[in-house]
Amino acid sequence: DAGVIQSPRHEVTEMGQEVTLRCKPISGHNSLFWYRQTMMRGLELLIYFNNNVPIDDSGMPEDRFSAKMPNASFSTLKIQPSEPRDSAVYFCASSLTGSGNTIYFGEGSWLTVV
Amino acid sequence: QKEVEQNSGPLSVPEGAIASLNCTYSDRGSQSFFWYRQYSGKSPELIMFIYSNGDKEDGRFTAQLNKASQYVSLLIRDSQPSDSATYLCAVNTRSNTGKLIFGQGTTLQVKP
Numbered sequence: 001d002a003g004v005i006q007s008p009r010h011e012v013t014e015m016g017q018e019v020t021l022r023c024k025p026i027s028g029h030n031s032l033f034w035y036r037q038t039m040m041r042g043l044e045l046l047i048y049f050n051n052n053v054p055i056d057d058s059g060m061p062e063d064r065f066s067a068k069m070p071n072a073s074f075s076t077l078k079i080q081p082s083e084p085r086d087s088a089v090y091f092c093a094s095s096l097t098g099s100g101n102t103i104y105f106g107e108g109s110w111l112t113v114v
Numbered sequence: 115q116k117e118v119e120q121n122s123g124p125l126s127v128p129e130g131a132i133a134s135l136n137c138t139y140s141d142r143g144s145q146s147f148f149w150y151r152q153y154s155g156k157s158p159e160l161i162m163f164i165y166s167n168g169d170k171e172d173g174r175f176t177a178q179l180n181k182a183s184q185y186v187s188l189l190i191r192d193s194q195p196s197d198s199a200t201y202l203c204a205v206n207t208r209s210n211t212g213k214l215i216f217g218q219g220t221t222l223q224v225k226p
Contacts, residue, residue, distance in 0.1 A: 042216060
């Protein structure tokens with residue numbers, strides 16, 4: 001069974017450019033999470049969806065960040081405009097609510113903004 | 115106060131020893147607790163979860179939960195060099211919606 005699939009795996013972009021990260025959750029999972037990991041701040045929850053609806057976006061740093069989940073099998077996290085401090089690993093994760101809330105992570109998207 | 119706190123380490127133990135990793139959390143109403151392992155450059159992977167007070171064993175791993183003290187720990191018996199990684203404690207929030215809050219992680223080094 002395929003796990004959580006993220007793309008791109010690595011991206012280097014210039015400050016001011018738009019960045020779009022993509023995620024396909026595990027089939028059948030109804031919750032999707034976007035996390036950001038840095039050395040300084042660790043693993044931070046940015047936003048999570050339940051049944052395609054955003055439930056909690058309190059972790060989204062600022063208006064430059066936006067996330068969508070148009071259907072059960074696809075989500076995007078967009079940064080516009082990007083800044084060097086956005087450089088981090090962005091993980092998408094999914095879970096099946098009621099299954100003990102165990103979440104499974106994708107391999108991450110490594111973003112560098114120069 | 116952070117919601118989930120861990121000592122960042124590194125915790126260094128000799129091969130074959132018991133490694134003890136600790137975590138405290140602030141929300142007394144938290145329902146479920148998870149330990150993830152993360153190798154350098156990789157994504158976190160689930161090791162164990164625990165919901166009830168007491169111990170839960172899985173192979174060389176034992177998770178311990180004390181809700182009164184808001185404390186959860188992970189013991190790794192017969193530590194191997196391949197156990198060297200960062201261990202992340204995660205806590206499900208009171209709302210039990212699946213939202214996990216992670217600690218900063220403890221780096222474990224197992225020396226041959």
